[in-house]
Amino acid sequence: MTLRDIIVGRTPEDLELFGEKGTGYIGNHYVGSKKEAHLANKIKIDFLRPHLIGIFGKRGTGKSYTLGIIAEELMELEENIRKNIGVLLIDTMGIYWSMKLPNKKDRKLLTEWGLEPKGYSINLIIPQGLEKKYTEMGVEYNQVFSITPKEISFEEWCYILNFDQNSEYALILNKVLDVLKEEVYSIDTMINKVEELFENEKEANIVKAKLEMIKQWDLFSEDSSSLRKLVIPGKINILDISQLGLELGGWGTRSLIVGILARKLLMYRIESRKIEEQEKIYEENIRDKYADYVPITWLLIDEAHQFLPALGENAATTPLLQIIKIGREPGVSLVLATQMPYKLHSEAISQADLVISHRLTAKKDIIALSEIMQTYQKYDLADYFDAMPREKGSALIMDDNSERIYEIKMRPRRSWHAGESAIAIEEY
Numbered sequence: 001m002t003l004r005d006i007i008v009g010r011t012p013e014d015l016e017l018f019g020e021k022g023t024g025y026i027g028n029h030y031v032g033s034k035k036e037a038h039l040a041n042k043i044k045i046d047f048l049r050p051h052l053i054g055i056f057g058k059r060g061t062g063k064s065y066t067l068g069i070i071a072e073e074l075m076e077l078e079e080n081i082r083k084n085i086g087v088l089l090i091d092t093m094g095i096y097w098s099m100k101l102p103n104k105k106d107r108k109l110l111t112e113w114g115l116e117p118k119g120y121s122i123n124l125i126i127p128q129g130l131e132k133k134y135t136e137m138g139v140e141y142n143q144v145f146s147i148t149p150k151e152i153s154f155e156e157w158c159y160i161l162n163f164d165q166n167s168e169y170a171l172i173l174n175k176v177l178d179v180l181k182e183e184v185y186s187i188d189t190m191i192n193k194v195e196e197l198f199e200n201e202k203e204a205n206i207v208k209a210k211l212e213m214i215k216q217w218d219l220f221s222e223d224s225s226s227l228r229k230l231v232i233p234g235k236i237n238i239l240d241i242s243q244l245g246l247e248l249g250g251w252g253t254r255s256l257i258v259g260i261l262a263r264k265l266l267m268y269r270i271e272s273r274k275i276e277e278q279e280k281i282y283e284e285n286i287r288d289k290y291a292d293y294v295p296i297t298w299l300l301i302d303e304a305h306q307f308l309p310a311l312g313e314n315a316a317t318t319p320l321l322q323i324i325k326i327g328r329e330p331g332v333s334l335v336l337a338t339q340m341p342y343k344l345h346s347e348a349i350s351q352a353d354l355v356i357s358h359r360l361t362a363k364k365d366i367i368a369l370s371e372i373m374q375t376y377q378k379y380d381l382a383d384y385f386d387a388m389p390r391e392k393g394s395a396l397i398m399d400d401n402s403e404r405i406y407e408i409k410m411r412p413r414r415s416w417h418a419g420e421s422a423i424a425i426e427e428y
């Protein structure tokens with residue numbers, strides 16, 4: 001007897017309509033508890049509709065690995081679906097470049113799962129200014145990402161310069177941005193404008209000094225990176241921001257980049273949706289004529305609490321919350337991986353329609369998760385975690401679309417996972 005595949009993230013109506021089309025194989029259903037647990041049906045995930053997916057679990061339980069499985073499966077979709085989907089992975093640890101290599105070391109394990117090692121086509125994007133560093137590390141990159149001062153909003157300036165939005169400094173900044181409205185400008189132009197407009201004011205010196213500091217970042221250039229070039233369908237587009245924290249303003253710069261990207265992504269997707277609508281009406285391809293066209297996009301973010309914290313906010317918070325609120329219609333999906341759900345913005349948790357949670361033990365985290373899927377939890381969530389086999393890759397899936405909870409063993413990765421813990425002995 002062949003077991004029926006379980007499809008998560010798909011409503012019963014869509015299941016009727018599409019069957020298994022547009023799904024990805026992420027693992028197998030675990031039946032029985034702890035030592036008696038064995039693997040049963042395949043579990044597949046819906047990729048046809050936009051989703052907000054949370055991936056949780058304690059340190060080293062497999063979150064980054066699982067995020068990689070989702071990226072792999074998006075690449076395994078049939079060509080006529082894949083060509084319409086963009087995947088952008090925000091890599092905070094610098095571990096995803098190795099997805100271009102097949103996971104040879106787990107060949108035996110993969111065979112047991114009916115899979116084979118496989119490398120994927122990646123587009124590795126690094127921030128401008130770090131080219132030399134990557135070359136020295138021996139990591140080949142494909143594109144360089146830069147920002148132009150004009151695309152930074154007033155709020156974002158306040159975050160990166162650490163100004164209260166109601167302060168004198170912020171007022172100066174606001175005035176400068178107002179005057180510069182229609183031009184393409186550099187940080188130097190901004191500094192000159194501060195001088196020109198606020199010659200004798202002592203606050204102006206602070207604003208100038210802070211802008212001078214920012215000027216040192218190599219991230220800025222005359223023109224900004226085109227989102228269309230960054231999000232190439234059929235490739236895993238990886239924005240590696242891992243090295244930024246070390247050299248520049250830490251998480252502040254990382255958040256700025258993620259914030260700008262998220263904001264642009266949503267804006268362009270709203271326009272692109274109209275273009276796709278017209279294509280349907282006139283039955284011809286017009287997307288290639290539009291420089292700002294962006295495909296339906298899956299934005300995958302590791303260490304997501306850094307950008308969407310439960311407390312406080314940064315340059316990425318509002319743009320990501322916007323995607324959470326209105327990303328469904330224009331087709332922006334979010335996959336957020338984080339160790340501690342209670343440290344993630346409550347909106348990100350309450351709006352998640354699918355959760356893949358590896359082992360959690362802290363009460364606060366379990367409570368944060370319990371609140372979403374209460375209605376169809378048969379037992380206390382802590383009991384589910386307790387019954388979970390203590391193997392890497394075991395997780396609970398909470399599916400709001402089918403209102404079910406499953407225990408799953410995530411499948412091994414086809415591509416190389418570079419996120420192994422450091423071990424002090426080389427042979428292991």
Ligand SMILES: Nc1ncnc2c1ncn2[C@@H]1O[C@H](COP(=O)(O)OP(=O)(O)OP(=O)(O)O)[C@@H](O)[C@H]1O
Pocket residue numbers: 057058059060061062063064065066339392393394409410411412413417419420421
């Ligand atoms: N499904 C799986 N099958 C086999 N091994 C796995 C699986 N998931 C994770 N692992 C193993 O566990 C290790 C840790 O996984 P991963 O790097 O994803 O942890 P993490 O939860 O992201 O940790 P951190 O919180 O430190 O970021 C991996 O290097 C891998 O060897």
Ligand SMILES: [Mg+2]
Pocket residue numbers: 063064065302419
């Ligand atoms: Mg990780």
